[in-house]
Amino acid sequence: MPVITLHDLFMQELQDLHSAESQIIEALPKMIEMADDEKLQAALEDHLEATQQHLDRLNEIDAMFGFLGSEKICEGMRGIIQDGERTLTEITDAATRDAAIIAAGQKVEHYEIAGYGTAAAYAKQLNHDEAGDLLKKTLDEEKKTDSDLSSLAEGNLLATGLNEMAAEE
């Protein structure tokens, strides 16, 4: 697919997000299994459900424009997940592992905030109101998840901090 106009770029961004969401759906169950804190586990489970809904919305937009076809792997999300999984396998302490899961989750969210922010701006410029509304809805949910992870991190850091002190004794 040659990229000439803003419409082409919009299609590319949607493809990229579709690949990113699909990769998150594959990676999340492992994260849920590795999480120790119950609140974190519940938040990740909610997020898996939300991610499925975000993918459904992208499929709805695909029904309008037909951007899928040559599935392009989003290398950015692949790298973020790879970094996260690599770190997690090296951690033996449960609270430290939770802190690493939250950190990886926030990188995932910020990738999506940038991607959906761009796609929503393109949709607006191209007067694709219906697609724009769906993208904006997901964007707002990604921002909310990022802020929820920040709150969880605060509680968790206290726990890992205590472990830290214990380790330094």
Add this chain to the structure above:
Amino acid sequence: MPVITLHDLFMQELQDLHSAESQIIEALPKMIEMADDEKLQAALEDHLEATQQHLDRLNEIDAMFGFLGSEKICEGMRGIIQDGERTLTEITDAATRDAAIIAAGQKVEHYEIAGYGTAAAYAKQLNHDEAGDLLKKTLDEEKKTDSDLSSLAEGNLLATGLNEMAAEE
């Protein structure tokens, strides 16, 4: 380096950011060359200078803790840059290419916002005030760059939107 405590995780996050910043310094000159709009070019040049300063700050923190050694490639940033470069080579229109450069730039910024946000939170929890101040300074600058790119995008989208209309005639 085994990851057991929050301190170990902090060192890992700093390594990751060091690799990310180094990759950005390598990628930015190509983006500057490809950019058409003068304001975008100037913004990217300023950002290259800022990125060098962010790397210097990480080196300052390395002098405190010695986190460097086994250089770990940040795969997240590698993927983000790879996606951006792949898209750019497919674009023939100058204003559309500028839009894609801005979109890639915002993915880079959001990666860094997540990474520096995490590192600054770890520094605070571990009472590393000096390192925390340096990380917070960079975090604020990354947020500012992201918001500057959003403003540039608005002006640029108007231009690409006009091209879009021309292409649809």
